[in-house]
Amino acid sequence: MPSNPPIEKVLEELRSGKIAGETKITMECLDAIASSTVYSNAKRPEDFEHEIAEYLALFLRERPRLILLANAARYLLNEVKQGIEKGLSVTELKKLVTLKAMDFNKSMRAAIDKIGEIGARYIEDGDVILTHGASTTVLSILAKAKEEGKSIQVLVTEARPEFQGRILAMALADLGISTTLIVDSAHYYYMKKVHKVVLGATAICPNGCIVGRVGTGAVALAAHEHRVKVYVAANTQKITAEVAFAEEASHERGDPSWVLPQEESRRLGIFVANPAYDITPPEYVSLIITERGAVPPQGVILIAKEIYGWPLVTFKAADFFEYLA
Amino acid sequence: MSEAIAEVKEVFREIMLHVLECEDELILELNDPGLKEAVRRHFENLRSQLAKVYVRKLRKEYEREIKAFSERLDVTFLPSKLIPRPPRSRDRARTWIERLSSILENYEEAIKQLRKKAS
The missing domain is CATH 1.10.287 (Helix Hairpins)
Incomplete structure (x- = not known):
């Protein structure tokens, strides 16, 4: 592979942990891809596609579990492939990659506002809404509903042990929304008074399963039992083609010291478990609100197909390198 | 006890x-x-x-x-102790969305930084 300073720089930063956070990493990788086109010596469009795929593979090898990065890669490759089909030259493809990389970065920022706009349509004046933990897309919807003059009451679970829900509660209260903070286990108690449940998601599987902050499944189940509508707000960049991701994510553990200091758990001889995510089956979800519109969980696959092409390219370790070969 | x-x-x-x-x-x-x-x-x-x-x-x-x-x-008491409220003059919903987004992106590190700043 020819030497490519922007790619090498980001790879180095990924290895040293200098850049952190899913969005930031994805943006840096896309910027590097956009700048890398200047250094490309590819003569044929297929060589160029291979080169871009190789760079993306290098990034993904460093961060194999970043859905956003995998989706950015999937999106770019799909665009390049379509460009080749349209008969674009290498120079035109270089321009296309730079433009699409910038587009993806821009769309990440714009998605939250669009979700807020679409989601607020589902909120009615006088609604009592329950949400679990903290999500920027949920905040966007509730802030928009308030801006539209709707009077709403929001119940926010704390999301122990990290208490992320408290940050959301503080933000909502600061925006003038009537907010009640409840302990996680109280969601069932309050569900009979709730009109709608609005939840965030970490990932959405093509079959409509929601990977969310632990406790999401329990809240959705309680809502389902009380015939309360469950809306999941997430941008399309959270749709993952890696079906196995849900399985893997469900095994991911948070730092147990958030629950009990390590020295104390050792002294008492207690094993502390702090699962990070759980999986909510599509049956418990009424609608998934994305920046492209609200769809039932079963419709996620159509959105994925539209953005990332079909069949969905998976980036799980061996699969991806096979694809490259 | x-x-x-x-x-x-x-x-x-x-x-x-x-x-x-x-x-x-x-x-x-x-x-x-x-x-x-x-x-x-x-x-x-x-x-x-x-x-x-x-x-x-x-x-x-x-x-x-x-x-x-x-x-x-x-x-x-993390939020109220560590995270300042956005000023009234700014688009507060936007500021909160950005703030929440950057905190959730890398939660543990963000909390560490906020604590350091507060102390």
Whole structure:
């Protein structure tokens, strides 16, 4: 592979942990891809596609579990492939990659506002809404509903042990929304008074399963039992083609010291478990609100197909390198 | 009350009982009232020393618990203590969305940084 300073720089930063956070990493990788086109010596469009795929593979090898990065890669490759089909030259493809990389970065920022706009349509004046933990897309919807003059009451679970829900509660209260903070286990108690449940998601599987902050499944189940509508707000960049991701994510553990200091758990001889995510089956979800519109969980696959092409390219370790070969 | 404190109390109770038993046995063995008085004074002094050690130990354990509790409080009151409210003049919904987004992106590190800034 020819030497490519922007790619090498980001790879180095990924290895040293200098850049952190899913969005930031994805943006840096896309910027590097956009700048890398200047250094490309590819003569044929297929060589160029291979080169871009190789760079993306290098990034993904460093961060194999970043859905956003995998989706950015999937999106770019799909665009390049379509460009080749349209008969674009290498120079035109270089321009296309730079433009699409910038587009993806821009769309990440714009998605939250669009979700807020679409989601607020589902909120009615006088609604009592329950949400679990903290999500920027949920905040966007509730802030928009308030801006539209709707009077709403929001119940926010704390999301122990990290208490992320408290940050959301503080933000909502600061925006003038009537907010009640409840302990996680109280969601069932309050569900009979709730009109709608609005939840965030970490990932959405093509079959409509929601990977969310632990406790999401329990809240959705309680809502389902009380015939309360469950809306999941997430941008399309959270749709993952890696079906196995849900399985893997469900095994991911948070730092147990958030629950009990390590020295104390050792002294008492207690094993502390702090699962990070759980999986909510599509049956418990009424609608998934994305920046492209609200769809039932079963419709996620159509959105994925539209953005990332079909069949969905998976980036799980061996699969991806096979694809490259 | 934590187990550590309960353990300190239990151990001290046992030591005191043992000391009292020893004192009683020794005094029963002695006939000379002067000697008896001297032994009693000696043991009284010993009990007072032990009580000092007990109080010190207990205080240390309580302090440890209070420290751990305050650390938990830092987490409990995290938003209001660590995150400032956006100024009225700005688009507050946007500011909150951006702020929440950057915190959730890398939660543990963000909390560490916020705590450092607050302290």
